[in-house]
Amino acid sequence: MKRIFLAVCLSGIAVASYAQTKTPAKKPVAKKPTTASKKSVPTTGLKSALDSTSYAFGTSIGASLKTTGLSTLNYEVLLKGLKDAFTGSKGVLTQQQAQQCIEKALAKASSVKNKAEEAANKIKYAPIMKEGQDFLEQNKKRAGVQTTASGLQYEVLTAGTGVKPQATDSVLVHYKGTLLNGKQFDSSYDRGEPISFPLNRVIPGWTEGVQLMPAGSKYKFFIPYNLAYGERGAGQDIPPYSTLIFEVELLKVNGK
Incomplete structure (x- = not known):
């Protein structure tokens, strides 16, 4: 079974902080956020370098699996498998069983993908x-x-x-x-x-x-x-x- 090698770029999120100055004689006036400050506000929910790294690995694994023709997975169980392997916990499946499941799924996905390509080619090259x-x-x-x-x-x-x-x-x-x-x-x-x-x-x-x-x-x-x-x-x-x-x-x- 071929191994899938994943290339991952680690990225961090920089958050800029702003300070407001107060003048005793005047009430503080709220400033409208500039274009630069808008861009610095995190909207991804990633709060640390570890979050960014974890998300990067997830997108890389997902993109690689998608190229095989797989259309969907049970993502909660997928995460459990990742966690068990990463932490060294005893897996639910043996290595042989896991390999058989993967080969069967990839073969089925490849068959579906090939049929779809043939159908598309039949129309294109009619x-x-x-x-x-x-x-x-x-x-x-x-x-x-x-x-x-x-x-x-x-x-x-x-x-x-x-x-x-x-x-x-x-x-x-x-x-x-x-x-x-x-x-x-x-x-x-x-x-x-x-x-x-x-x-x-x-x-x-x-x-x-x-x-x-x-x-x-x-x-x-x-x-x-x-x-x-x-x-x-x-x-x-x-x-x-x-x-x-x-x-x-x-x-x-x-x-x-």
């Missing part, structure tokens, strides 16, 4: 998703384009005569990847050398598609978002819900 769906619907009607049961589309550019790889094989390929608008996001050709990788360690569209290729072939793949980088995309170049186009040249099947 035009990209629709663009991909419309493209694939029209593209499958083109002569030479074949569609598999998963929705993967491919076109044979060069038919090879070598062996076909299995999902557990490593392969040597040259490739180029673009978005539907033609923007290139990756190319082994530009790097000047092919790349080897295990076929079961890449996006599902590649794992399925490259297995269709005899060595020596060059195919063009049209990969729907659910067989590519899905709802999250990849880096800055591939937005969520992107349909991708790859030209892949299978140079060699390296074997297992």
Whole structure:
């Protein structure tokens, strides 16, 4: 379980005191507080450096916990846990039980947070998703384009005569990847050398598609978002819900 490190700035509150002078011949006249005196009046309820320190720790702990996706806690029990740990009192839970509770809560919070982000992305990137769906619907009607049961589309550019790889094989390929608008996001050709990788360690569209290729072939793949980088995309170049186009040249099947 990862530890949360809290950075805390300790602050003190300065309170200015004012004295009034009295003149025997005149009644004291109440002065209106100046801008400076207004600012010096404490309104936070923090009366000492210890109060400020304690509050600073509380806000830091709360801010750190909030980043995990937790939306609420039983604050009174939280304070009891802090006090027990700080004073060395016997805890209600064992260390193992406490860790299990934390891991379970964080996992649940992360799941809720991810679902919320996916829902927001689905709305935000709806035009990209629709663009991909419309493209694939029209593209499958083109002569030479074949569609598999998963929705993967491919076109044979060069038919090879070598062996076909299995999902557990490593392969040597040259490739180029673009978005539907033609923007290139990756190319082994530009790097000047092919790349080897295990076929079961890449996006599902590649794992399925490259297995269709005899060595020596060059195919063009049209990969729907659910067989590519899905709802999250990849880096800055591939937005969520992107349909991708790859030209892949299978140079060699390296074997297992």
